Amino acid sequence: MQDGGKKQSFIIVVLVIVLIFGGIGIYLLLSGRKPAQVTEDVPTIGPQRGAIGFVEPTTTVKIGSKEVSKGNFQKVEGGLIYYEEAGTVSTLPLTVDEIAVNRTDQPLATATELDYTQIKKVQVYNSETIIGKIPENEPIVVFAAMVGDALTAHTVALATASCPQ
Incomplete structure (x- = not known):
């Protein structure tokens, strides 16, 4: 029965190692993600710089x-x-x-x-x-x-x- 105890201990050690590496992998995966930044388009009034009709504010x-x-x-x-x-x-x-x-x-x-x-x-x-x-x-x-x-x-x-x- 000692072989059964060694097998059981070996399986437990392998499972613990897999859980540790899995936890580290999930942590690295989740920490690498950045929350999506929400940007709003601000409507502009009038022509933009470079467009016909644009007037520099100070000349x-x-x-x-x-x-x-x-x-x-x-x-x-x-x-x-x-x-x-x-x-x-x-x-x-x-x-x-x-x-x-x-x-x-x-x-x-x-x-x-x-x-x-x-x-x-x-x-x-x-x-x-x-x-x-x-x-x-x-x-x-x-x-x-x-x-x-x-x-x-x-x-x-x-x-x-x-x-x-």
Whole structure:
């Protein structure tokens, strides 16, 4: 009868092992499932971005901060842009890789805001190729951003009518 007891013990051990592995498998299977997220479609009113008739919410930027300043262009030299602002010559370093020159139909001499919808052409230069592209004493708007510890000019806007090209 000892063979019967060993058989019974063996069957019990196998059943316990099967139950343990089965429990672990079911736990892993159920824990891997995430509850389905319910999403609601929100109806939109009017045309979406990229569609005909879509109007950008803000198309102007106020001129008069250190990041968006206005003046009369003097020169570009040694990676710096010089412009006269209210009787004072201001200097900003230019970004090394690219400077955008925005040609606008807007008269900039008396502008207090730059209207993006009036920009007609954008040309990209670097700090060397921009030399000679902006006429001297031309009203410009200079856009700058902090790069490291320095305020650096990355975009210049000027009137299309005054562009040599």
